[in-house]
Amino acid sequence: MTVSSPIKRRTLLTLAGAGLLSGCGGGGGGRGDVSNAGKDLAPWPTHVPFPGPAPDAPGDDTGVQPLYLTYPQKLTRSVTDTVGDGSKVTAMVVTFGAPPRPVEANQLWQAVNKALNVDLDLIVVPDPEYGQKMTTLMAGTDDLPDIIMFTNLALPNALEFVQARCADLSAHLSGDAVKDYPNLANIPPYAWQGMGRVGGRIHGVPLERPKPANSLFVNRTVMDRAGIALDWNREQYIDAMKQLTGPRKWGVGWFKTLFTGLGGITYHAGSLGAPNGWAETGGAFTSTITTPQFTEALDVMSRLVAARTHFPDSLTASSTDLKAHFHNGAVASMNDGFGALNLQTLTSIGNRFELGLGRPYGAEPTPWQGPGLFGFVAFKKADDARIKLLLRVVNHLSAPFGTTEYELANYGVEGKHFTRDADGVKTLPLYDTENNSLLPIKYLGVAPSVLYLPGYPKQAQAAYDWQRAGLPKSVANPAVGLRSATEVARGAQLNQIIGDGIAAVVFGRRPLSSWPEVITQWKKAGGDRAAEELAKEKQATR
Template identity: 70%
Template sequence: MDHRIDRRSLLRLAGIGTLGLTFPSLLSACGAGPSGSGVSNAGKDLAPWPTHVPFPGPAPDAPGDDSGVQPLFLRYPDQVVRSVHDPVGDGSDVTVVVVSYGAPPKPVGDNRYWQAVNAALGVNLKVVVVPDPEYGQKMATLMASGGDLPDMIMFTNLALPHAAEFVQARCADLSEFVGGDAVKEFPNLANLPTYAWKGMGRIGGKLHGIPLERPMPANSLFVNRTAMDAADIPKDWTTEQYLDAMKQLTGDRKWGVGWFKTLFGGLGGITYHAGSLGAPNTWSEGGGAFTSTLTTPQFEQALEVMRKLVEAGTHYPDSLTVSSTDMQSHFHNGTVASMNDGFGSVGLATLKKINGRFALDLGRPYGPQATPWQGPGVFGYVTFKKAESARIKLLLRIVDYLSAPFGTEEYELANYGVEGEHFTKDADGITTTGLYGQENNSLLPTKYLGTAPAVLHLPGYPDVAKSVHEWQKASLPRSVRNPATGLRSTTEASKGAQLNQIIGDGIAAITFGRKPPSAWKDVVAQWRQAGGDRVADELAAEHAANR
């Protein structure tokens, strides 16, 4: 099955952050239709955010901080501890629906990873894996059906019309189980940072899901540091130095810039340029009003930079048609020297695909007053079918186990599998086996049912981990959050695709010279008239209600 689809590119437009320039948040993108006041938080009694009780864990080689810099671990802990001491399941079947970005998993009878997870959880996980290209349609069908639901449904950041209404009507309200101090019954869920719960947001004032935490950086510029060092390109650069660097890296059927097309016709990377030039992260809030980044001079400057890259011929020539998967391959093999992607792609999978051809690094923002954009802190969330309290608690124990933090036995099983079969350990840490390539938490996506707060640990690649940590320290203190994260807009939910189409088409037309830069004001005017101004008003009302 071909998994090259532009929906995935849409997710990468702002990495694991906002879905696009008009999508204010995870749940607002799934919000209500014309009668959606029931899912609005305005005027509702708000469930308290879960109390944050951090897991002490092993000491990192370099600490994280409140700006989003992750704790750095250059070595795997010598000893891991248990975080779950009581039985999880009751031997019953647990049905789940979850997205997948890879091949289908091996059947449970032939899958030692799946068997080990079932044994640890004390349940029989019956996993329906939905390939990413089919996810939107499959979820629409599931939500439209009146039949019995699976025990767990995983929602990604992809906009699904009326999903919040569906979740409110047919999925369990978890507020009494995880709101405030109640979450302490599930210590690994209490360890999830507050920003992840806020990134997920409430529905009708209630907590209806468990967030899948992601690091704070959003869309990031992945760079071939080896090629850049060979061309004497500095890590800290000005706008002109960035443009010159992309020219230097272009030639002999290689290109400095690797863009790919998004679902709505725009180009992945606009968020990096907008943040480099100081544009607000999707929205700015002041005096109770919301203003779109699209209306700012900094955003127009970002379009000008992208247009200059095209005029100089530094971009991969098929940028408007190439898939995200193919562009990743072009970056991995050195065809393009830089590519914008979600920060979550910093990992072993990417490093193994690069296979030592070059040193991976992240490019720093180039503007003197940069405001790098943060993501919402979540990749998605998990909901439960309505059930008796005992059943809900069982499902919460499953998610709690799979959310166990780095440095625990549970994390080791969930992320690496069974020692001696899927991985080995020595003084240098974890080494995965060939079997791990066939059985892991990507092919059987248990990581989309529960996930630990991310740390920066890249087994076998300590130099890359150090480089990424230095990038975080240089970039994140200046980064800005989208003030609409966790909020909801009825208009955006019903017209989000139309609004994004207007903006995506406008970005592509101006970047590639089909329209002059002056046409951007007409694009923004069309967006505002089509519903952008109403989105801003609705976000302002939600923001006031959520204070």
């Protein structure tokens, strides 16, 4: 294992934009045409759903996940052939926690290597350093890792890098070809489409995420004690945050992050009916930041700051630090990606409180859907035999719920990391230091997610009810998976303008009335051009 050396943390604020690959890209320079307009488009992989065990409550087309209150009594195998050939496979991934134990002292890592029949060598990079590490990798001429994980971080020249130096997987994954990798065929179409093509070709495998986007995580126990209802309007929400604030206690937990933006602007904008990133009307694209609903969201956030309900270090706190304050009960609510509703989070909270999800507070909310994936993995160019091996590795790690492969990737080795009884999986102490967050194999391949939280059926049911209440009203970003040369060239600059503007208004350094100046600056810097390019790309890929 390799862990990157510390570097200075970047503090870019980003707003959920036009999909991960377009958001990851930096363009310009004319080094490659990564748009899809005028190209022969590789067909998306054929979707072959895994039948799986019957859930306690079904999912649906709005994005509601199937609910499992108990663990399947009988598991199946999704991979019967040998995966690897005993060779070393290098992979660079992000981590949001402590580095894993080295392989010789890590029983989970050893078990994964055995199952894959490879020597998996992970280059594990802490999330504050990932942007710089990726920039250095893409600018260098050294040999690449076999597998490279991309997140939704805006990276200059990423699309050109993927097109020039990573394998074109179209022949292996387009149409029925994906059936050679059944677990990849099980990935839902929205994840592939959210990843998007590069120059008409498929260059990656998406890391699927459910449709809910950045969400409001709440301390349901303290809210119940205070008599705060599940449903609230705008003033009731603001009053609730005031009520939960006191000596060394704060109602609102915000943190500055490269991925989700300050204070979960997505939650507030979606509560008040703002479009998700962009709105498409009659083929024209309009940014959400230009809408009155978005301005209303900034006003709510400003009022929260003026009332001192927010965690005081919001402009400097890392996600790790803020989560610790939420988990120990000092902060009553925080925004995070829906994927953080997992066993690691619940284990960190322990018995302190019951975790819940906050519902939108607006009269006509438009909860924002995520792009359907956290990122994607790409492979360095190699001969067909090597590419097929790497696809088999990712296929194994993407095994669905209800399989033995999923069990290993998510819970470890029975008797060492977990045990089970009639109520389901029970994690053992070793799991706390050996899991797929600390050994981030879930960023190389991941199963389509279901709602199963072992030992926490009440929280799983509450999340299911929250999805049923909100997802039918939710909206997708129409720009997800599309290409804009301006966004890929100037995405970081455009996001910086928005992020700095949000921070200035919310924290009172500029009045709310100055927001149109931010919009004008963003438009002149390339926002208007990006809108035109997205409209053209949308038309070409219909």
